[in-house]
Amino acid sequence: MSTLNPTRKVSRRQELREDKVVTFYARVLDLFENNRQAVIGAVAAVLAVILLIMGWNWYQGNRNEQALSEMAEAVRQYEAGSYQAALDGDASFLGLMDVVDSYGGTASGNLARFYAADALFRTGDFEAALELFESYSKGNDYIGASAFAGEAAIHELQGNHERAGDLYMRAANVYSSEITSPMYLSNAARAYTSADETNDAVDALEMIEEDYPDSQAARSVEYKLAMLQAGS
Numbered sequence: 001m002s003t004l005n006p007t008r009k010v011s012r013r014q015e016l017r018e019d020k021v022v023t024f025y026a027r028v029l030d031l032f033e034n035n036r037q038a039v040i041g042a043v044a045a046v047l048a049v050i051l052l053i054m055g056w057n058w059y060q061g062n063r064n065e066q067a068l069s070e071m072a073e074a075v076r077q078y079e080a081g082s083y084q085a086a087l088d089g090d091a092s093f094l095g096l097m098d099v100v101d102s103y104g105g106t107a108s109g110n111l112a113r114f115y116a117a118d119a120l121f122r123t124g125d126f127e128a129a130l131e132l133f134e135s136y137s138k139g140n141d142y143i144g145a146s147a148f149a150g151e152a153a154i155h156e157l158q159g160n161h162e163r164a165g166d167l168y169m170r171a172a173n174v175y176s177s178e179i180t181s182p183m184y185l186s187n188a189a190r191a192y193t194s195a196d197e198t199n200d201a202v203d204a205l206e207m208i209e210e211d212y213p214d215s216q217a218a219r220s221v222e223y224k225l226a227m228l229q230a231g232s
Contacts, residue, residue, distance in 0.1 A: 063103055063105075063106050064103075064106040064107050064108050064109075065108075066103065067099055067102070067103035067106050067108035067109045067112065068108040070093075070094045070099055070102075070103070071094065071096065071099045071108060071111075071112045071115075072093075073089075073092070073093035073094075074086045074087075074089060074093060074094060074095055074096045074099065074112070074115070075096075075115060078096070078115050078118075078119055083119040083120075083122045083123050084119075084123055086115070086116075086119050087116060087119050087120065087123070096112050096115050096116035096119060097116055099112040099116075100112050100113050100116055100132070110136060110137050111143075113132050113135060113136045114132075114133075114136050114143055114146070114147055116132055117129045117130075117132035117133040117136060117147070117150060118146075118150060120132065121133075121150060121153070121154065126154045126157060126158070129150065129154060130151060130154045130155075133147050133148075133150040133151045133154070134151060138174070140174050140175055141175055142175055142177065142180070144174055144175060145171045145172070145174050145175040145177070145180060145184070146171070146180075148167050148168075148170045148171035148174060149167070149168060149171040149180075149184055149187070151167045152164045152165075152166075152167035152168040152171060152184075152187065152188075152191070153187075155167060156187075156191050156194075161191045161192070161194040161195035161197075162191070162192065162195040162197055164187075164188075164191040165188045165189075165191035165192040165195060165197065165200060165201075165204070166188075168184045168185070168187045168188035168191060168204075169184070169185070169188045169204065171184040172184035172185045172188065172204075172207075178212060178214075178215060179215075181211070181212060182208050182212040182215035182216070182217035182218065183217060185204045185205070185207050185208045185212075185217065186204070186205075186208065186217040186220075188200075188201075188204040189201040189202075189204040189205045189208075189224065192204060193228065198228055198231075201228055202225065202228055205221050205224055205225050205228075206221075206225075208221050209221045209222075
């Protein structure tokens with residue numbers, strides 16, 4: 001008996017499939033040979049973009065660390081209540097406004113923008129504070145909510161009550177907190193009431209009653225709702 005493996009029978013369909021594969025690879029090789037420079041150029045361009053992105057990320061990360069270091073003393077001044085000193089800086093440290101100007105595109109520079117906005121608000125420069133609050137890149141966090149509330153407070157002071165109410169509502173909803181959200185909703189109700197937007201004021205108060213029944217603000221909701229209904 002023969003010890004050789006039997007010859008494998010190849011179907012006509014399989015022959016055609018294999019022939020198509022060979023033909024395809026032959027065409028690819030031929031295309032590459034005919035367009036070698038273009039292919040190499042395209043690959044080089046992709047690599048250049050990748051390297052550029054990696055370089056930019058490294059650069060931004062490095063600048064972010066620099067901004068964090070530069071603003072440290074200004075933040076200490078802010079936390080000590082020396083708001084103007086925090087804004088202006090001196091010969092020994094950069095003020096918050098300079099940090100924003102130099103590093104505004106970084107995460108740390110964006111945080112400096114919030115500190116600067118709040119410091120300007122506390123020193124009475126409401127227009128400049130509003131501009132910075134609006135340009136602050138807000139996340140769904142405590143500081144983002146605070147920035148919306150800062151905008152709202154300025155609009156309320158300027159008599160733009162309906163706009164203030166809308167912004168207080170955003171502050172309450174962008175970051176849900178048992179501490180801050182009821183306060184922002186209460187502020188929204190006050191602003192809407194001043195704008196004669198009674199339905200919106202009622203909605204804000206009912207949100208406190210339903211979502212934050214144990215909050216300090218909830219204790220006066222029933223009274224405020226009764227006042228609104230009596231005045232309508």
